[in-house]
Amino acid sequence: xxxxxxxxxxxxxxxxxxxxxxxxxxxxxxxxxxxxxxxxxxxxxxxxxxxxxxxxxxxxxxxxx
Amino acid sequence: xxxxxxxxxxxxxxxxxxxxxxxxxxxxxxxxxxxxxxxxxxxxxxxxxxxxxxxxxxxxxxxxxxxxxxxxxxxxxxxxxxxxxxxxxxxxxxxxxxxxxxxxxxxxxxxxxxxxxxxxxxxxxxxxxxxxxxxxxxxxxxxxxxxxxxxxxxxxxxxxxxxxxxxxxxxxxxxxxxxxxxxxxxxxxxxxxxxxxxxxxxxxxxxxxxxxxxxxxxxxxxxxxxxxxxxxxxxxxxxxxxxxxxxxxxxxxxxxxxxxxxxxxxxxxxxxxxxxxxxxxxxxxxxxxxxxxxxxxxxxxxxxxxxxxxxxxxxxxxxxxxxxxxxxxxxxxxxxxxxxxxxxxxxxxxxxxxxxxxxxxxxxxxxxxxxxxxxxxxxxxxxxxxxxxxxxxxxxxxxxxxxxxxxxxxxxxxxxxxxxxxxxxxxxxxxxxxxxxxxxxxxxxxxxxxxxxxxxxxx
Numbered sequence: 001x002x003x004x005x006x007x008x009x010x011x012x013x014x015x016x017x018x019x020x021x022x023x024x025x026x027x028x029x030x031x032x033x034x035x036x037x038x039x040x041x042x043x044x045x046x047x048x049x050x051x052x053x054x055x056x057x058x059x060x061x062x063x064x065x
Numbered sequence: 066x067x068x069x070x071x072x073x074x075x076x077x078x079x080x081x082x083x084x085x086x087x088x089x090x091x092x093x094x095x096x097x098x099x100x101x102x103x104x105x106x107x108x109x110x111x112x113x114x115x116x117x118x119x120x121x122x123x124x125x126x127x128x129x130x131x132x133x134x135x136x137x138x139x140x141x142x143x144x145x146x147x148x149x150x151x152x153x154x155x156x157x158x159x160x161x162x163x164x165x166x167x168x169x170x171x172x173x174x175x176x177x178x179x180x181x182x183x184x185x186x187x188x189x190x191x192x193x194x195x196x197x198x199x200x201x202x203x204x205x206x207x208x209x210x211x212x213x214x215x216x217x218x219x220x221x222x223x224x225x226x227x228x229x230x231x232x233x234x235x236x237x238x239x240x241x242x243x244x245x246x247x248x249x250x251x252x253x254x255x256x257x258x259x260x261x262x263x264x265x266x267x268x269x270x271x272x273x274x275x276x277x278x279x280x281x282x283x284x285x286x287x288x289x290x291x292x293x294x295x296x297x298x299x300x301x302x303x304x305x306x307x308x309x310x311x312x313x314x315x316x317x318x319x320x321x322x323x324x325x326x327x328x329x330x331x332x333x334x335x336x337x338x339x340x341x342x343x344x345x346x347x348x349x350x351x352x353x354x355x356x357x358x359x360x361x362x363x364x365x366x367x368x369x370x371x372x373x374x375x376x377x378x379x380x381x382x383x384x385x386x387x388x389x390x391x392x393x394x395x396x397x398x399x400x401x402x403x404x405x406x407x408x409x410x411x412x413x414x415x416x417x418x419x420x421x422x423x424x425x426x427x428x429x430x431x432x433x434x435x436x437x438x439x440x441x442x443x444x445x446x447x448x449x450x451x452x453x454x455x456x457x458x459x460x461x462x463x464x465x466x467x468x469x470x471x472x473x474x475x476x477x478x479x480x481x482x483x484x485x486x487x488x489x490x491x492x493x494x495x496x497x498x499x500x501x502x503x504x505x506x507x508x509x510x511x512x513x514x515x516x517x518x519x520x521x522x523x524x
Contacts, residue, residue, distance in 0.1 A: 011246075012245065012246060012249060015246060015249045015250065015253065015373070016249050016252070016253065018253070019252070019253040019256040019257050019260075019370075020256065022256075022257060022260055023256050023257075023259070023260045029257070029261075030371075032257065032370070033370055033371030033372065033373070034371075036250075036253065036370050036371065036373040037371065037372050037373050039373075040246065040372075040373050040376060043246045044242070044243075044246075047242050047245075047246070048242055051238075051241055051242045052238050052241075052242055054241065056234060056237050056238065056241075057088070057092060057096065057319075058076045058077075058319065059092075059093075059096050059315070059316045059319060060096070060233070060237040060240075060241070060388075061233045061237065061388055061391065061392065062100075062312070062313070062315055062316055062388075063177065063180075063312075063385075063388055063389050063392050064097070064100035064101055064103070064304070064307060064332065065101075065103075065105050065180070065303060065304055065306075065307070065434060065437075
């Protein structure tokens with residue numbers, strides 16, 4: 001599980017880092033898009049078995065806007 | 066019994082939540098953070114810019130509106146929820162009778178279908194991008210988008226409805242997994258858009274508004290006015306059904322501590338502040354780079370952050386539409402107890418898909434959300450009066466339960482009269498819907514108290 005968590009958090013970090021690097025002018029928009037895509041894949045690979053196994057709460061089916 | 070021993074599906078629909086099933090504040094902060102960073106945010110944010118709201122008014126107005134919304138949850142909903150520990154529906158049933166609750170539930174279900182319809186449109190807007198299919202908002206409410214876009218809406222609606230028929234668990238898990246990532250993606254949209262606005266020749270928010278206004282004038286349309294107080298009221302009351310309307314009694318009945326009542330603050334400030342402003346910046350950047358004022362969530366996200374944006378909009382729309390269709394199905398099943406839940410969910414899905422095929426619905430989301438709060442929010446006044454005032458006026462609380470009545474007319478009259486007047490003002494007089502949430506709530510409460518004084522004393 002530790003590996004999965006690290007994978008997911010790495011993905012989240014990459015998703016956040018891309019726009020920050022683009023904002024600072026270090027990378028262009030296309031590189032940012034690629035970084036965010038990789039970050040997304042890593043997040044879902046790691047977070048699905050990690051967070052997906054959490055018990056659902058009765059409040060999960062309430063609708064909020 | 067420990068908290069662990071309660072099954073996840075223990076919902077305590079008709080009994081008070083036992084102390085062993087109560088949750089600490091962390092669960093509520095997590096839930097509100099995820100629930101309010103959703104598909105609606107992609108649609109609502111850009112609509113502020115399209116309506117001509119200045120960035121100063123937006124930043125300050127939403128700040129004040131969100132503070133007021135949080136206070137309403139904390140001081141109006143949480144005390145009643147923690148004292149009674151019952152769902153809104155069961156509390157209403159005890160006050161108004163089972164028949165009245167069925168009617169309320171049915172209205173709720175129909176409104177849920179329209180909300181889900183707008184989310185189907187949002188998801189379809191993202192699905193269409195890779196196929197080069199975008200939607201433009203027609204002039205009329207009753208006009209479909211292009212045939213290709215309508216086809217995508219039908220496919221997306223069918224998939225969402227089929228999944229909703231299976232229940233809410235799978236999608237709730239997907240929503241829980243996606244929530245932290247989605248919050249980052251919203252922030253990324255804002256940051257990328259802001260960088261795009263400032264690259265080369267700087268482009269300001271005001272220039273974006275001027276562009277929208279010039280386009281409206283060229284098209285012979287009126288320029289809407291969306292000032293500070295309108296933003297405050299919208300920010301405060303767009304969730305009117307959940308706080309003034311007491312729908313979130315169903316959430317806070319599980320609260321162990323009163324401090325849980327502050328948890329909506331995270332939903333308001335991540336979802337209804339950061340996400341809305343970031344989504345609005347998407348439109349500003351699009352106007353600069355493409356001279357395109359259409360608030361098409363899929364295209365906006367695609368242009369800023371590429372494939373990640375497409376996936377985020379699809380998930381955001383889907384995870385909002387799915388539980389909404391599921392809850393609408395339950396509401397319809399409540400009207401027809403012999404029907405199957407899956408059949409009623411499918412019916413809700415069909416209505417949502419038809420609604421989603423009319424893109425004007427999603428473009429009018431600011432008005433729809435206000436109307437939703439006006440209709441359902443008023444009923445919260447009945448709960449408030451029953452809880453706080455009945456005994457002070459020497460009246461019987463939970464009257465229907467005490468008398469065995471299935472239809473307490475005082476509740477229905479008190480609810481329907483102000484709501485009918487409110488709907489007249491919205492649709493015939495053009496009053497901004499969110500303005501009517503509190504007036505209708507107050508009138509409903511006063512009418513309920515007055516009618517109870519008359520009817521209970523006669524009885």
